[in-house]
Amino acid sequence: MEFRQLKYFVGVAEAGSFTKAAAQLNVAQSALSLHVRQMEEGFGTQLLIRDRTGVTLTSAGSKLLNHARIILDQVSRAEQELTSKVKSPSGEVTIGIPSGAARVMVAELLAIAKERLPRVSLKIVEGMSGPVEEWMAAGRFNIAILYKTVERPGDAEVLASEEFCLVGPPDQPPFEETIRLADLHAYPLAVPMRVNNVRRSVADVVALHGCTLDVRFEVDSLSSIISMVMDGKAYSILTPSAIQREVCLGQIRIVRIVEPAITRTVVLAVNPKDERSVEVNAVRALITEVVHLLAESGKWPTILPEVASASRSRVRASG
Known part of the structure; x- marks a missing residue:
């Protein structure tokens, strides 16, 4: 029948x-x-x-x-x-976000989600990038924002790419707009622990070019690192998204690292068991939209994938 x-x-x-x-x-x-x-x-x-x-x-x-x-x-x-x-997804979605990305995107994400996805309950778990990556691997989140090196973005969706900067008090050297990678050793640093993705990304590039860093403090707390920099106790190496607020207030100054630049890729990972979830995919699409809105408005100093791709194409063409 x-x-x-x-x-x-x-x-x-x-x-x-x-x-x-x-x-x-x-x-x-x-x-x-x-x-x-x-x-x-x-x-x-x-x-x-x-x-x-x-x-x-x-x-x-x-x-x-x-x-x-x-x-x-x-x-x-x-x-x-x-x-x-x-048409109207409902349910609970847990998102893991590193502290730097959380500072620039969580408020915008929650505001838009409240309007677009009123029946979806978002739970945000913020932490340093290392633990967030470990928790995602353990299946604690439906979605996670992760940091990867440009060479190994993995299978996750690429959201954007960021450049690391030397971060210091506004009245302390260097007073130039850029600093060479080889000159970073002159500044005492407060950086995350070695298991942190940010620390690994920087250390890999520094080691590759035979440079050294003067790491004085290892602190697995973004807010503590920022406070130390503001108090003039140390410098740090962070991305603009992590200290955008303090830069706008004149409490911190950023200096671009060049020759070479240190970059990382911001990716969006979805728990394999949730790949067909209606509510998870709705939030996934919303995160991508929020990142684009923040980048295009200048609130998140980052490079979107299509912009980076176009830039690489121009370089190849000119070469």
């Missing part, structure tokens, strides 16, 4: 004739007759009594009609519920 056959049988029984049912269902009368006959053969009993005036139900036909109406109603309810969920 097929779902379509149940629908046709109910249509014929309620219309009282094959002719009327064929017109209402927009199906050939011969096809309706064939399906009902196949059902009767399958059940081994007559369901309809046919005569010149139309059809009437047998005792077995009446029983089947009752069951068929219930089945069709349940299917209709399921379709409505699933369609409604796609």
